[in-house]
Amino acid sequence: MRKRPLIVLSTVAAATFLLAGCAGSSAPSSSGTPSPSASSACALDAQPGATSDAVKVEGEGADTKVTVPADAAFAGVERTVVSEGDGEEVYVNDLVSVEYQIVDATTNEVVDSSARGEDGLLPVLLDTNQSSLFVAALECEPVGSRIVLSLPGSALGEGQNNVVVYAQAVEHLPEVATGTPVDPTPGMPTVELDDKGAPTVTIPDGDAPAETKVAVLKQGDGPTVGSGDLVVVQYLGVKWSDGTEFDSSWSRDAAPAQFQTTGVVAGFQKALEGQKVGSQVVVVMPPSDGYGASEGHELQKESLVFVVDILATTAVQQ
Known part of the structure; x- marks a missing residue:
């Protein structure tokens, strides 16, 4: 159930x-x-x-x-x-x-x-x-x-x-990540924020990683996101291949989104669970953790990059 x-x-x-x-x-x-x-x-x-x-x-x-x-x-x-x-x-x-x-x-x-x-x-x-x-x-x-x-x-x-x-x-409650900035991880996309906190992503040269990789950009100190939690986030998604945006809460008047961690693609779930509220993370995922199994999907063969501000988390009822 x-x-x-x-x-x-x-x-x-x-x-x-x-x-x-x-x-x-x-x-x-x-x-x-x-x-x-x-x-x-x-x-x-x-x-x-x-x-x-x-x-x-x-x-x-x-x-x-x-x-x-x-x-x-x-x-x-x-x-x-x-x-x-x-x-x-x-x-x-x-x-x-x-x-x-x-x-x-x-x-x-x-x-x-x-x-x-x-x-x-x-x-x-x-x-x-x-x-x-x-x-x-x-x-x-x-x-x-x-x-x-x-x-x-x-x-x-x-x-x-x-x-x-x-x-x-x-x-x-804050609608952008409020954690402490963390030094960039070599080889990961770089992220710049505008004065409202909206991110811009620069893809590094070279091929996308073969496995999902997550790096913390800001370290929060709030509750930890658990498996199946209802989370509230701001996010930007771009293609590794050309850096173009395909989805973003920031493009919807910066209105946050909420969903269960088990209700999104595997790479996004891996980016959220175990992180603390207030954190900002960047995740790079191969098609297998994105839309690789979705035959005919426009992103089926794309490696994806998401920048995610984790704003809130709530445990679920049994």
Whole structure:
């Protein structure tokens, strides 16, 4: 049975339709197409209602208790700001640390929460494709705001219970690697960064390596990426043969991408697992670790180079 990322809950997946038509991120498992910017725009902009207003939120941090009245109507998707924060506003494609609880309104049971994360927080990329529930809860409100989102079970699929999400974006997280620069590795492509952190790659003379090689460009000190983790990254992919770009998160308005490490080509997976958040790595992979087995793929015979900024990682549920 396939594992599911912690924040990609069944309720999140079912709620994606709420944000249909909004831009999302793509994973580097194939060549990407630039997506329109979602910055400074609200995808859903849910409004307060009788149900979201009636949800009781007591305490703070790990001691927060969310209680849903037994007679709550759940007439539609509603959002109430319990208290407004004083930080910058949060938008689609932002990367934030989040404290949250997802509560089954029928039983008042907490079915998922950020409690397993460090300091009771988890990193969340507000990607409309994979984290739409958090987009609906947090978008277009300042960091620090404490928010209640109520969702009728009918919005989540047949037979689903009503759900309440309590969430707070605690801070914006860096969207470029912040680790300590490391001396270049001889024989590997060289990387230069512009003032926004976007990379440019220069391919060295000679043939591509016959095996996948990974070099650290910046050494981070955050959590270590494990096999199957949900990761958030910025990346650039170019061909070894001529240095031309074939995929890049930077070309999609510098919006990060998120995916499981087991959901990308083998060379990219090797570049991620075992590295620490905050690191930037460059990986060179032969076709066998890229698209060599994908008959007819435009990159089937190409050795590939990726530069990857590792921004966040989250372990998966069993």
